[in-house]
Amino acid sequence: MISLVKILHGVSINETIGTLDLSIRHLTFDSRLVETDDLFIAIKGTFQDGHAFIDKAIALEARVIVCEQLPAVINDHVTYLQVEDASYTLGLMAANFYDNPAAKLKLVGITGTNGKTTVATLLYKLFTELGFHVGLLSTVQNKINDQVIASTHTTPDPINLNKLLQQMVVEGCDYCFMEVSSHAIVQHRIAGLSFVGGVFTNLTHDHLDFHKTFDAYLKAKKAFFDGLGKSAFALANVDDKHGKVMLQNTLAYKKTYGLRNIADYKGKIIESHFNGMLMQLDGREVWTRLIGTFNAYNILAVYSVAILLEQDSTRVLTILSRLSGAEGRFDTQLSASGIVGIVDYAHTPDAVKNVLETIVGLRKNTEQIITVIGCGGDRDKTKRPEMAKVATKLSDKVILTSDNPRSEDPKQIIEEMEQGVPKDSRKNVFAITDRYEAIKAAVHLAQPADIILVAGKGHEKYQEIKGVKKVFDDKAILRALFAEIDN
């Protein structure tokens, strides 16, 4: 049991009904999870309004209700707290409930449309090899030292987030590297956390279903930097046209990285190969197993953070040269006949462009590039034609298929993708709704040395169709199909 007064530290309350002199068992924003003596907070969400579930929470013996609008009928056994912004309040209360774990370790947040998982994962690996105890919160997985905890979101909800951070503190973590999604910023999942630094990777088209306009998406990302304290660093990619804006109003000390523009941390690609790149970081050469200009940015961001966190540059470069990237990002396998299969999590137009440009840059001309690609349902529809357009432009053949259709009709999603295919390219574009059959068709179309890109699902081990998640793993499927043709 934790005292309500402690949980309310720093929270501004407009109106209080009932006593504050009590303790509660858990915090929850989901009425279905309420137990005796819990605090239920009503959130106005994307689909539902938590205020509609206050009665249910009380029926399950919630002791405290936090809400933006007080209900018409008040129960004498319950304390009601009316606040301006329930989502923000939830963030603060969750941090208090778990005794402000973020302040007890060095927390670095990484935001941007693409590259968050890669940068956070590389930082986790680098700092672990540097000898620290490290936590990671990412789309692929959460980690506390060696312990893996399944991830449900890129950035968890405030309760799970602070709980994970508290476990990291208990396990002696010195650092935590976490992805900060734009949803998390708008929904205040990170309210009340103290960061020692923030990183901006880039900003391109995504999530307009949620943010509605690109400007609102940009403002969401910027709010993260605006919220950093003056002892933190704010590190931005200045080759991205939005890099400077991110740093405009932050109190944190501003640092920049870039391959092209003047920056505090400079990088350069010297050579690119299918198995890695030779780069220059701050004038010193380093080999990396990652490939593509986009990964040169990721490596440079990781190096810059390590230097900002006062690590020895020689040790950092030595370790960086050994590190592999995150699972399902430019994940390459070869068939016995010599077909190159690449699984990549590219699910935005910019990511598809970057990955395909890297492949085009590395091929020797005679090989064809066959791309298998779909777009997620219940997500930004405006990126569908864009993703198909760029895939068609940079591939010899494209198979449009399903990603996670979720509640949508997969055929309709593919039709929306087809709108982006230029008329003169249609002969090279096929539609196969079943993702397994689409990958199989690509494998059968391919000749030795051809390159197959399977885009969009990367590390994901399931496919979500009409609310059902069935086991599905691009990498394993590709491996099995390669084995089949090789026998």
Ligand SMILES: CC(=O)N[C@H]1[C@@H](OP(=O)(O)OP(=O)(O)OC[C@H]2O[C@@H](n3ccc(=O)[nH]c3=O)[C@H](O)[C@@H]2O)O[C@H](CO)[C@@H](O)[C@@H]1O[C@H](C)C(=O)N[C@@H](C)C(=O)N[C@H](CCC(=O)O)C(=O)O
């Ligand atoms: C669109 C979105 O971001 N939704 C997130 C949001 O839910 P919400 O508040 O909008 O939920 P809602 O269904 O409208 O319900 C409103 C409130 O009523 C409550 N409720 C509802 C029903 C009931 O019976 N009782 C009850 O109390 C709910 O618990 C909720 O508090 O807050 C929840 C708790 O934090 C999240 O789990 C949920 O993520 C959903 C599942 C989701 O799919 N989110 C994705 C889009 C997401 O967050 N993605 C980002 C970025 C991805 C990336 O690019 O990497 C991420 O960080 O993962």
Ligand SMILES: Nc1ncnc2c1ncn2[C@@H]1O[C@H](COP(=O)(O)OP(=O)(O)OP(=O)(O)O)[C@@H](O)[C@H]1O
């Ligand atoms: N720095 C980058 N710039 C542009 N594209 C990138 C960059 N890094 C990775 N990508 C592309 O974006 C895909 C997703 O990368 P990653 O998982 O690191 O991004 P993310 O920001 O974590 O994505 P999400 O928003 O889904 O969490 C990669 O598979 C690759 O295609």
Ligand SMILES: N[C@H](CCC[C@H](N)C(=O)O)C(=O)O
């Ligand atoms: N975390 C992101 C990634 C989407 C990946 C893609 N496979 C999809 O399902 O759309 C999202 O929820 O928008």
Ligand SMILES: [Mg+2]
């Ligand atoms: Mg991610």
